[in-house]
Amino acid sequence: MRKIxxxxxxxxxxxxxxxxxPANAAVYKFTFQANDAELTATGELTVNAANEVTDVSGTVSxxxxxxxxxxxxNPSFPGSSYSPDGSFIYDNLYSPAGNAFDYSGLLxxxxxNPGGYWNLWSTGPGAYSLYESAGSYNYPIEESGxxxxxAAPEPSTWAMLALGFASLGLFGRRRTAxxxxxxx
Numbered sequence: 001m002r003k004i005x006x007x008x009x010x011x012x013x014x015x016x017x018x019x020x021x022p023a024n025a026a027v028y029k030f031t032f033q034a035n036d037a038e039l040t041a042t043g044e045l046t047v048n049a050a051n052e053v054t055d056v057s058g059t060v061s062x063x064x065x066x067x068x069x070x071x072x073x074n075p076s077f078p079g080s081s082y083s084p085d086g087s088f089i090y091d092n093l094y095s096p097a098g099n100a101f102d103y104s105g106l107l108x109x110x111x112x113n114p115g116g117y118w119n120l121w122s123t124g125p126g127a128y129s130l131y132e133s134a135g136s137y138n139y140p141i142e143e144s145g146x147x148x149x150x151a152a153p154e155p156s157t158w159a160m161l162a163l164g165f166a167s168l169g170l171f172g173r174r175r176t177a178x179x180x181x182x183x184x
Contacts, residue, residue, distance in 0.1 A: 009172075026046060026047055026048070027044055027045070027046055027047075027151075027152040028044065028045055028047065028094075028100075028149050028150065028151055028152060029042075029043070029044050029149070029150045029151075029152050030042065030043060030044070030045060030058075030100070030147060030148065030149050030150075031147070031148045032120060032128060032130050032145055032146070032147050033145050033146055033147075033148075034062070034130070034143040034144065034145040035143075035144055035145045035146075036143075037062075038062050038063050038143065039060065039061075039062040039063045039064070039130065039141065039143045039145070040060070040061050040062050041058065041059070041060045041061075041068070041118075041120070041130060042058050042059060042061075043056060043057050043058015043059065043068050044056070044057055044058060044152060045057075045071070045094070045106075047094045050077070050078070051078075051093055051094045051095065051096070052074070052077050052078070052092055052093065052094070053071050053092045053093075053094050053106055054071065055070065055071055056068055056070065056071045056106070056108045057069070057070075060110060060118065063141050063143070064112070064113075064132065064140075064141055065112075066110035066111065066112040066113060067110055067111045067112065068108055068109075068110055068118075069109055069110060069111045070108060070109055071092060071106065071107065071108050071109075072084070072090070072092075072107040072108060072109060072117060073092075074090065074091055074092045074107075076091075077091065077092060077093070078091060078093055079091065080104045083107055083117050083119070083133065084117075085115070085116065085117060085133055085135060085136045086136050086137070087117065087119075087131075087133035087135075087136055087137050087138070087139070088105075088107055088117060088119040088131070088133065089104050090104050090105050090106065090107035090119055090121075091104040091105070092106055092107065094106075098125075099122040099125065099126070099128075100122075100147060100149045101120060101121055101122050101128070101147075102121070102122055103121055103122060103123075104121060105119050105120050105121025105122065106119070106120045106121070107119050108120075113132065113134060115134070115135065116132060116133045116134040116135065117132070117133050118130065118131070118132050118133075119131050119133070120147070123144065126146060127144065127145075127146070128144070128145060128146065128147045129142070129143065129144050129145075130143050130145065131143070
């Protein structure tokens with residue numbers, strides 16, 4: 001029985017190792033770093049099945065210390081829209097391949113600037129800009145830099161990993177040897 005169990009576990013482990021697929025997470029971690037290192041924006045964004053960013057949270061630090069509190073909804077998705085103050089064109093479209101955002105980019109708000117917006121957009125391969133508006137066409141912060149993105153594992157992924165290790169520990173533990181009854 002033990003030999004069958006070990007063989008089954010080995011076969012399943014081998015199958016899982018060769019069936020690895022890239023993550024298709026709906027939550028991504030991001031970091032924008034300005035070229036002059038004066039501004040950093042970090043956080044997480046949520047993307048739906050249509051690749052629309054539906055939520056963003058995090059912080060902006062450096063030239064401004066602000067808390068990101070949400071994405072500005074795009075009524076024309078997947079097309080572009082003007083920000084409510086007219087300062088930006090945005091579409092909130094995330095691209096899992098290539099540049100994460102296009103020229104229209106992502107529009108979000110912060111708690112410390114309730115009347116203004118932040119726009120993060122691509123200016124070319126691997127290059128991004130992050131601007132803040134404080135009223136119509138008033139840009140107190142204009143930074144260029146780089147953006148790094150990484151898929152964030154969902155809680156269910158961590159639960160499956162823990163369950164797998166617990167199962168391996170349970171089935172792989174050694175049992176105490178039982179002595180055979182003496183005959184005769």
